Amino acid sequence: MKQLVILSGKGGTGKTSVTAAFAHLASLGPFADQVVLADADVDAANLQLVLRPQLREQEEFRGGQVALIDQDTCVRCGDCESVCRFAAIDENTGDYVVDPIACDGCAACVYQCPTGSIAMQEQVVGTFSVSDSRYGPLYHADLFPGGENSGKLVTLVKQRARARALDDQRQLLLVDGPPGIGCPVISAVSGADLALMVTEPTVAGIHDLRRTLDTVRHFGVRALVCINKADLYPAGVQEIESYCHAHGITTLGSIPFDLTVADAMVAGEAITSYRPGSPAGLAISAVWERLTATLMDVETLAN
Amino acid sequence: MRIVVASGKGGTGKTTVATSLALVAAQQHTVCFRDCDVEAPNAALFLHPAFDTHREVGILIPQIDAQQCTYCGKCARVCQFNAIAIVGKKALIFPELCHGCGSCTLVCPEQAISERLAVSGALDSGVTPEGIVFAQGVMDVGQPMAVPILRELKEWSATDVTAAPDIEIRDAPPGASCPVVETMRGADFVLLVTEPTPFGLHDLKQVAAIAGQLGLPAGVVINRDGIGDDSVGAYCAENALPILLRIPMQREIAEAIARGHSLVETVPEYRPLFSNLLDQISARLDT
Incomplete structure (x- = not known):
């Protein structure tokens, strides 16, 4: 089983949009019925909006705790406020109260309270779901707005998806990753065989691509690049290509800027099934062909 | 504003x-x-x-003075993020798990923990x-x-x-x-x-x-x-x-x-x- 993460x-x-198209294309070729999908962007989980899957199971995700002060036994000494490094305890007309949004869950206040008036309370910060989509089982989650521990939730989604792929002997785990380079990205990358960067030839896209490639390399995962919205800024495409060339990173091709992608999103379909002959649809199909060749090439993956 | x-x-x-x-x-x-x-x-x-x-x-992370540490394990018990482990006569710190809350430093009975900036x-x-x-x-x-x-x-x-x-x-x-x-x-x-x-x-x-x-x-x-x-x-x-x-x-x-x-x-x-x-x-x- 191979694990491909899109970043x-x-x-x-x-x-x-690219992940959804890959899921569709995989269902047509040698990976038909071989795919498990995981949406690792838990604070903006959008893959389900395209795949419109049937929900099968859902459970609460408990991710961390917050402090709660018992006002009946509190002697209002203020020790909790002074040890808190997250400015999560405020004095409010003599009473000390915890701001649950600011609380980091470290429990430092619990151990410093002279009267034992503070306890930690577990928080439900999201839901974890398993669904059936047109293109295979989908493992996904929704972090509640402002929730903590998105990295742990990503890890849970990926662990369960991976276990399913192994149980069903499916050959490909396709992971739609989050933006950025922080904890959810690290969780999304860990254990991947291959990371495909979907970048764009914009000054911001190129700046962030470099940081993401460094992150992926830091965790020892092989990266490939494809350039979306490529015709927006040809000089940017050249810059990405020469950067990749200099760093020994394979580029798998370009996808043109095509508003049909937004129409496909509204229709709740992958671009390659909605308008297979659209400029973006054709280009993504070509990228997928090159990508599957790399995925099939076990020796390449071992490098 | x-x-x-x-x-x-x-x-x-x-x-x-x-x-x-x-x-x-x-x-x-x-x-x-x-x-x-x-x-x-x-x-x-x-x-x-x-x-x-x-x-x-960055954040302030603990460092443990091996001379003063008695391996009582209090620091590891109060850490909510499993960033400290006491294994026999060895204190292990995992900086990537630490949130920098300072709780371990406060509870150490020997004052064996000091903090350094982890950038x-x-x-x-x-x-x-x-x-x-x-x-x-x-x-x-x-x-x-x-x-x-x-x-x-x-x-x-x-x-x-x-x-x-x-x-x-x-x-x-x-x-x-x-x-x-x-x-x-x-x-x-x-x-x-x-x-x-x-x-x-x-x-x-x-x-x-x-x-x-x-x-x-x-x-x-x-x-x-x-x-x-x-x-x-x-x-x-x-x-x-x-x-x-x-x-x-x-x-x-x-x-x-x-x-x-x-x-x-x-x-x-x-x-x-x-x-x-x-x-x-x-x-x-x-x-």
């Missing part, structure tokens, strides 16, 4:  | 809106710009500050050609936690400023988890930039909910207006979220932004629209 650094470069 | 520009979905135009708002505001006000997307900071590419101040930041990123500041005081945080590659860098960035005023700025603009990271919450904390207004697509709408709801939880007033900018569908407009109407500006989909704008030009320098007709946007925000805060 970008900068948001909005087209990760999810 | 502190304005956060957020979106949920990435790539909707947060930085485009935030930088143009800052450029227009700077014509009449003192402006401070903070790029709070420490994982992927891009605003400097459009505002061109001359960086003159640099500071490394996870840096702050840079400088002034732009238009006189905007600019600051950004940049997280180091391989680091997981953006929030400690953000906290420092929000408090930082390194570049010489004589007085508090009239307007502070914070460019938020994408998503809807803790870094976005930290960016919004202490702000006065949240400007939500979205695109009229199902992805844009789904993620807009997430950030609008955070603004609501924090009790912050919010308004919406619809970017790439004309693509997708009208579900964002319907959602805003149902939820009494004012739409303060619509920026139509124009390839010319997308191409200019790709090259690193700001919206208001590409299409100067947007200057009065951004000026009006600023007026609408201040009017909403005055009432």
Whole structure:
């Protein structure tokens, strides 16, 4: 089983639209019925909007705790406020109260309270779901707005998806990753065989691509690049290509700027099934062909 | 007046809106710009500050003096993040798990724990050609936690400023988890930039909910207006979220932004629209 994660650094470069198209294309070729999908962008989980899957299971995700002060036994000494490094405890007309949004869950206040008046309370910060989509089982999650521990939720989504792929002997785990380079990205990259960067030839896209490639390399995962919205800025395409060339990173091709992608999103379909002959649809199909060749090439993956 | 520009979905135009708002505001006000997307900071590419101040930041992590440690294990027990383990006569610290809360240092009965700064990123500041005081945080590659860098960035005023700025603009990271919450904390207004697509709408709801939880007033900018569908407009109407500006989909704008030009320098007709946007925000805060 191979694990492919789609990343970008900068948001909005087209990760999810490309992932959905890959899911569709995989269902047509040698990976038909061989795919498990995982949406690792848990605070903006959009793959389900395209795949419109049937929900099968859902459970609560408990991710961390917050402090709660018992006002009946509190002697209002203020020790909790002074040890808190997250400015999560405020004095409010003599009473000390915890701001649950600011609380980091470290429990430092619990251990410093002289009267034992503070306890930690577990928080439900999201939901974890398993669904059936047109193109295979989908593992996904929704972090509640402002929730913590998105990295742990990503890890949960990926672990379960991976277990399913192994159980069903499916050959490909396709992971739609989050933007950025922080904890959810690290969780999304860990264990991947290959990371495909969907970038765009914009000054911001290129800046963030470099940081993401460094992150992927830091975790020892092989990266490939494809350039979306390529015709927006040809000089940017050249810059990306020469950067990749200099760093020994394979580029798998370009996808033109095509508003049909937005129409496909509204229709709740992958671009390659909605308008297979559209400029973006054709280009993504070509990228997918090159990508599957790389995925099939076990020796390449071992490098 | 502190304005956060957020979106949920990435790539909707947060930085485009935030930088143009800052450029227009700077014509009449003192402006401070903070790029709070420490994982992927891009605003400097459009505002061109001359960086003159640099500071490394991170969290305070424990170091244990083996001479004084009795391996009692109290530090490991109070750590909620499993960042300390006592194995026989050895104390192991896992810096990548530590949140820097200081609880272990406080509970150690032997005072065997001291703290050192574990650098996870840096702050840079400088002034732009238009006189905007600019600051950004940049997280180091391989680091997981953006929030400690953000906290420092929000408090930082390194570049010489004589007085508090009239307007502070914070460019938020994408998503809807803790870094976005930290960016919004202490702000006065949240400007939500979205695109009229199902992805844009789904993620807009997430950030609008955070603004609501924090009790912050919010308004919406619809970017790439004309693509997708009208579900964002319907959602805003149902939820009494004012739409303060619509920026139509124009390839010319997308191409200019790709090259690193700001919206208001590409299409100067947007200057009065951004000026009006600023007026609408201040009017909403005055009432």
